[in-house]
Amino acid sequence: MSLMRSxxxxxxxxxxxxxxxxxxxxxxxTLRPLINELAKGKYSETEKQIGALVATGDxxxxxxxxxxxxxxxxxxxxDGEVFIIKKAGKAYxxxxxxxxxxxxxASKREIKKIKVNNSLRRVIRSxxxxxxxxxxxxxxxxxxxxxxxxxxxxxxxEALDAAIAAEADDGVRKKMExxxxxxxxxxxxxxxxxxxxVSTLGTMGNRDALSRLIAVQSSSEGAxxxxxxxxxxxxxxxxxxxxxxxxxxxxxxxxxVLLLAAIGLAITFGVMxxxxxxxxxxxxxxxxxxxxxxxxxxxxxxxxxxYSLFIALPLAFLxxxxxxxxxxxxVIRWLYGRPLETLLATWGISLVLQQAVRSIFGxxxxxxxxxxxxxxxxxxxxxxxxYNRMWIIVFAMLxxxxxxxxxxxxxxxxxxxxxxxxxxxxxxMGIRTPWIDALTFGLGSGIAGIAGVALSQIDNVSPNLxxxxxxxxxxxxxxxxxxxxxxxxxxxMTLGVVNKFLEPYAGAVLGKIxxxxxxxxxxxxxxxxxxxxxxxxxxx
Amino acid sequence: MKKTFAKLALAGLMAxxxxxxxxxxxxxIKVGILHSLSGTMAxxxxxxxxxxxxxxxxxxxxxxxxxxKLEAVVVDPASDWPLFAEKARELIEVxxxxxxxxxxxxxxxxxxxxxxxxxxxxxxxxxxxxxEESQRNVFYTGAAPNQxxxxxxxxxxxxxxxxxxxxxxxxxxxxRTTNKILEAYLKxxxxxxxxxxxxxxxxxxxxxxxxVSDIKTFGSAGKxxxxxxxxxxxxxxxxxxxxxNAGIKAEDIPVVAFSVGEEELAGLDxxxxxxxxxxxxxxxxxxxxxxxxxxxxxxxxxxxxNRVTNDPxxxxxxxxxxxxxxxxxxxxxxxxxxxxAIVGVSVPNLTGGYxxxxxxxxxxxxxxxxxxxxxxxxxxxxxxxGLVVGDAWSDYLEGSKDLISDWRAPLxxxxxxxxxxxCGGSGS
Numbered sequence: 001m002s003l004m005r006s007x008x009x010x011x012x013x014x015x016x017x018x019x020x021x022x023x024x025x026x027x028x029x030t031l032r033p034l035i036n037e038l039a040k041g042k043y044s045e046t047e048k049q050i051g052a053l054v055a056t057g058d059x060x061x062x063x064x065x066x067x068x069x070x071x072x073x074x075x076x077x078x079d080g081e082v083f084i085i086k087k088a089g090k091a092y093x094x095x096x097x098x099x100x101x102x103x104x105x106a107s108k109r110e111i112k113k114i115k116v117n118n119s120l121r122r123v124i125r126s127x128x129x130x131x132x133x134x135x136x137x138x139x140x141x142x143x144x145x146x147x148x149x150x151x152x153x154x155x156x157x158e159a160l161d162a163a164i165a166a167e168a169d170d171g172v173r174k175k176m177e178x179x180x181x182x183x184x185x186x187x188x189x190x191x192x193x194x195x196x197x198v199s200t201l202g203t204m205g206n207r208d209a210l211s212r213l214i215a216v217q218s219s220s221e222g223a224x225x226x227x228x229x230x231x232x233x234x235x236x237x238x239x240x241x242x243x244x245x246x247x248x249x250x251x252x253x254x255x256x257v258l259l260l261a262a263i264g265l266a267i268t269f270g271v272m273x274x275x276x277x278x279x280x281x282x283x284x285x286x287x288x289x290x291x292x293x294x295x296x297x298x299x300x301x302x303x304x305x306x307y308s309l310f311i312a313l314p315l316a317f318l319x320x321x322x323x324x325x326x327x328x329x330x331v332i333r334w335l336y337g338r339p340l341e342t343l344l345a346t347w348g349i350s351l352v353l354q355q356a357v358r359s360i361f362g363x364x365x366x367x368x369x370x371x372x373x374x375x376x377x378x379x380x381x382x383x384x385x386x387y388n389r390m391w392i393i394v395f396a397m398l399x400x401x402x403x404x405x406x407x408x409x410x411x412x413x414x415x416x417x418x419x420x421x422x423x424x425x426x427x428x429m430g431i432r433t434p435w436i437d438a439l440t441f442g443l444g445s446g447i448a449g450i451a452g453v454a455l456s457q458i459d460n461v462s463p464n465l466x467x468x469x470x471x472x473x474x475x476x477x478x479x480x481x482x483x484x485x486x487x488x489x490x491x492x493m494t495l496g497v498v499n500k501f502l503e504p505y506a507g508a509v510l511g512k513i514x515x516x517x518x519x520x521x522x523x524x525x526x527x528x529x530x531x532x533x534x535x536x537x538x539x540x
Numbered sequence: 541m542k543k544t545f546a547k548l549a550l551a552g553l554m555a556x557x558x559x560x561x562x563x564x565x566x567x568x569i570k571v572g573i574l575h576s577l578s579g580t581m582a583x584x585x586x587x588x589x590x591x592x593x594x595x596x597x598x599x600x601x602x603x604x605x606x607x608x609k610l611e612a613v614v615v616d617p618a619s620d621w622p623l624f625a626e627k628a629r630e631l632i633e634v635x636x637x638x639x640x641x642x643x644x645x646x647x648x649x650x651x652x653x654x655x656x657x658x659x660x661x662x663x664x665x666x667x668x669x670x671x672e673e674s675q676r677n678v679f680y681t682g683a684a685p686n687q688x689x690x691x692x693x694x695x696x697x698x699x700x701x702x703x704x705x706x707x708x709x710x711x712x713x714x715x716r717t718t719n720k721i722l723e724a725y726l727k728x729x730x731x732x733x734x735x736x737x738x739x740x741x742x743x744x745x746x747x748x749x750x751x752v753s754d755i756k757t758f759g760s761a762g763k764x765x766x767x768x769x770x771x772x773x774x775x776x777x778x779x780x781x782x783x784x785n786a787g788i789k790a791e792d793i794p795v796v797a798f799s800v801g802e803e804e805l806a807g808l809d810x811x812x813x814x815x816x817x818x819x820x821x822x823x824x825x826x827x828x829x830x831x832x833x834x835x836x837x838x839x840x841x842x843x844x845x846n847r848v849t850n851d852p853x854x855x856x857x858x859x860x861x862x863x864x865x866x867x868x869x870x871x872x873x874x875x876x877x878x879x880x881a882i883v884g885v886s887v888p889n890l891t892g893g894y895x896x897x898x899x900x901x902x903x904x905x906x907x908x909x910x911x912x913x914x915x916x917x918x919x920x921x922x923x924x925x926g927l928v929v930g931d932a933w934s935d936y937l938e939g940s941k942d943l944i945s946d947w948r949a950p951l952x953x954x955x956x957x958x959x960x961x962x963c964g965g966s967g968s
Contacts, residue, residue, distance in 0.1 A: 043699075071913065117911060117921040118815055119700055121791045150792070207760040215762035250749040257747065355578055363582040365777060369809045377785050384756075386785040389749070459746045460777045464580050468744045503750045508741040509711050 031056065035064050035097055036082050039075035039114050046114070047123055054127040062131050064097035069124040073097070074111040085111065126151030133163040133176075141172050149179035149208070154187030156180075178204050185216050194220075195227055202231035206382055210235045242382035247500050253389040255496025256396035259489060260455065261469040262476035263400060264448030266488040268324075268441055270477050271420050274332055275343045278350035279473060280466025282445045285323060286316035286452020287461045288357060291366045306371045309453060316449040323353075324445020328438045336437075350466070358463040368456040388457050395454050400489055403447060407485070416440050420483075479519050481529030491530055495519075568611040569604075569873055571596060572631035574642025574652070574663075579619025583773065584852075585644050587803060588666065589614060591853045592641050594841040595860045605867055613637055621651045628652040632659045638873035639664065639863055641856055646670060646713050653678065660875050664863065666855035668798060668820075670717035674932035674945035674954035676879065680902045681859035682852060683821050684930040685721050689768070691907040692796045692819035693722060695922050696766045697729065700794060704735045704765040706755050711740040715770035718798070722768060724936040735763065745775045748782040756786060759793045767795040776800055777808055784812020791815065796909070802848035805916040813912045821891070821905040822854035823918040828892040848916070854890050861887040862897055883948060893927060900945035900954075902930025 034056070037049045050068075053061045067073040067084040074085045076094070083094040083103060092111060094103045116124075129147030132140050141163070148156045160180040167173040181197035181204075198216065201209040210232065217228040261283060268276045293312040297304050304311070327349060335342045370388060377386040407413035418426040419436045427433050452465070459465060480491025495515060502511040526532065573592045575585035596610045604610055613635045617624040624643065631637045632655070639662040643649040646669055656663050656677040668683040696702040707722055709715025719738055726736060737758050739751060759765035771779055776797070783795065796817040802824050805813070824835065834857065839845045866882035867873050886896035895903045904927040910918025933943040933955070942959045946952075953963035 071919075113919075115919065115921065117699070118791050118794050118817075121815065125791065207757065211760035211762045218762070246753065247750075250747075250753075253749065254747050358578065358582060363586050364803065364806055365583065365774070365808065367806075367809055370781075375785060375812075377787055384753070384786055386749075386782070388781075388785060458778055458781065460774050462583060462774060464583075464744070464774065467580075468746060500750060504754065507739065508745060508751065512742060 145175040251497030251500035255493035259492035260451035262473040267444035280470035281353040282448035284466040286449030287456035289316040320449025321446030325442040328441035481531035487531035572637035572640035581619040664859035681855040709770035710772040801850040
């Protein structure tokens, strides 16, 4: 069967290949004026022209329509001829939309862009759908089927029938059948065909199918309405289950952002006991390092852009870490044991750092691009998982594990723990406590810096970046238990998930308030947080 | 517009006056500039300060005003609302300025209103706002809701066939009032309750996953859906990023924003935003002679060809020129004379027409709907056929629809109730 199909496909491909040159010669003369018409009149007239082009059924018009949709189709002011434009700096290259041959250059003043809006783009998308159903590339056929599904245009049924018969790829065929079902439900075909379509959509079982079925339910009667209702209940049930899973995922993702922001503070505040209000600014510095790295890459080595984050990570760690060490050596070490003064001094430092960044980089947001592997999403069942969130969760876990290793398995970690547990005894054993203080503070700040690299992917890079996270960070550390990294992890994840489960019911604003109230009550009950330190370290 | 407790406590310590050479000779006319140069609002307001300095410099090149040179007095209210009132008082009482150009957030404007009333001076306010206010000493050169929000909704309804609406905003006075007006307007157009979803988020909200997925669910009810966004400043970047990542395209669910302009887009990777909409009264892409001149002058002044222009800058351009013309007409900078002279003054705007000051101290403007392009500019896809008169009191809200404002001689009232025939109806 499938052999037969592929054979048929090959045959039709060969036929179309053979036919194209012949068509080109005979049709160029008739198509060209039609394409030129696109440049005339308002949106409604452009829409009619698109219809006329599609009515020719000639795949040759596809590039012109695609260019129109992308905003790359221009008309030459002198003679009204329409061209696809390739921009390279200030030069505009004219490309003939039918032959795809270069037809000279033009300056910006000589050409006029053909305006396009969202509704035109939708028309083009569905039009391209029916034109590219037979394209050799399965991805293009898939996109075509999806476009028809969205447009649910009954005129597409015939083309779909032909395409389904010739389709070799199971995934694409399924999509085409779904598109056909959507189109059938929108047509005036008989009830049997429609019932069949309803069950196809029912098996599809996602939100898109649900939205079609709801439309059917409200516009039909009798058996069809009943069938639609049954399918709707079925889909809604499965979606509800997936929604809970999705909420947990959102919670973990928010939790990992909180964890990243707070984990550096868990060291400076949790382990060292320094109330560091400038912690958010360390995060901000890390984000600006990412920006600088990306700017450098854009101007001198564009090929490395995909790796920009990896390059930025060590640099952000070093920069924020050095700033941290400088703050410790310059200010904080004179204030140990005086928490209120430390608070005010670091607060001042945070404002100074903010204004410094504002003076150097300007007050406006800076653009930090997402590498390709950080963009987009994929679906598991009815759940959409965006890549940037997924990588941030992974990254937060790696940072946590790394930090754990450093504190538990390295000599430096041992010294740090010794100094924080009993400073005098550690000093007697020959540990240079001032150096350990500076390095520990540097480590906490450096971790904040690499958190900044990750946060630059989902938030604004502006001088105010850090402010948004400072309160949340303290909340996480206090809630999790001061002085305990595991507490920070569990605290961040709990707050994230609780927040996300509250948000759909209470709204974002109230949700946040509820979480704060919850923490206050919790601290009343357990003043030392989730994972309280026990033993002599507490009294020290 | 974000206000953290940090700001409150330390703004007083940090705020430093950058007053440029006050107490100069008497042969200058002083103009106050009251925009935040530090703190969270610096992101938007610093540009307006520069734009004002440029306008004043250009006016001086043309010979000044009434034979005197103009002198700018710049102060920094540091994004701290009470400090706005203090700095306004300082400008008027200590520096003796004749007019002030400034404020961005509604709360900063509300905080300086009593000062301008008490000391009888002039404020030109350049930002789109929620309306429901008309004050004798204030000139609103930004858009009122009927000059931005309502036409945008009309566009979506008529051109895109939208039937289901998400009104998403940041939780403060401008989005709340605007959404109240929009909700009333949509209902008057026959939109059912269940087809409107209203959502508020805190300032600087950065985790949009739940809301974007809610919008996706809301949009899958078989009707064409659009988002009307009054989300403010910083929170927009993560919002659009999340939309893009979740695969919501402008063709499926368009977002029309009232607070996203060229300046905001400058810090953004615009690829996922292409096709989303914004409603303003000016776009940098406006293809007119006056606009090209303005952009050239701006680039020359700021020394950077990549800097963009935006709607509030145009509002200052219009407001400043109106003030200059009114002062020339009155022959004096006396506030009372200028207030009388300025109504009816008409100056060229940058989109190829004239804007006039109306008796309610709002101005006439064209309304443009633009689509975001990949270069961070907007392309106008629709505009009103004529100019729209700014309406201080919305016609769609109970308690405000009977109010009118007319500051000309016999009436001289900012909230005249046409039903009771008395000045001082409900409202401010």
